Amino acid sequence: MGGRGGGEENEEMNVSLKGLSRKLEEFAKERNWEQYHTPRNLLLAMVGEVGELSEIFQWRGEVAKGLPNWEESDKEHLGEELSDVLLYLIRLSDMCGIDLDEAVTKKIVKNAIKYPAPKGK
Numbered sequence: 001m002g003g004r005g006g007g008e009e010n011e012e013m014n015v016s017l018k019g020l021s022r023k024l025e026e027f028a029k030e031r032n033w034e035q036y037h038t039p040r041n042l043l044l045a046m047v048g049e050v051g052e053l054s055e056i057f058q059w060r061g062e063v064a065k066g067l068p069n070w071e072e073s074d075k076e077h078l079g080e081e082l083s084d085v086l087l088y089l090i091r092l093s094d095m096c097g098i099d100l101d102e103a104v105t106k107k108i109v110k111n112a113i114k115y116p117a118p119k120g121k
C-alpha cells in the first residue's frame, strides 16, 4: 500500500452509499459474479458476516466503549467484518431496488417522530 498510485486509488474511491454501491457492482461484473448476487444469497452472505462479527465479541464479557484493551490486530479484524456486513447490506439493497440513501433518511425522520427527545434538553 502507499505510494502515489494508492493515494489516487483512494481519492477515486467514493465512500458514500451510492459510491460503494457502484464499486460493488463493478467488482461483481468484473468477476462474472452478478449471477450469484441474488437477494437471498446476499442476505445469507450478510448474516454469515454478522456471525463472523459476533465471533469477535464471543466470550469476552462486556466490552468498554472504544475497546481500550483490545489488540490492534483484533480491532483491524473488527473493522474488516463490519465492512463485510456493510458491503453486503449495500449490495443487497441495490439488488432489491432499494435506494438506501433515501430509505435511511426517511427512517431517521420516522424514528425521531416515534421517539421525540424530551423537552428542555
Ligand SMILES: Nc1ccn([C@H]2C[C@H](O)[C@@H](COP(=O)(O)OP(=O)(O)OP(=O)(O)O)O2)c(=O)n1
Binding pocket: 033, 036, 052, 083, 084, 087, 088
Ligand atoms: N460472492 C462474493 C464473495 C465475496 N464478496 C465480497 C464481499 C465481502 O466484502 C467479502 C467477503 O469475502 P469472504 O467470503 O472471503 O469473507 P471474509 O473476507 O470474511 O473471509 P473469511 O471468511 O475467510 O474470514 O468479499 C462478494 O461481494 N461476493
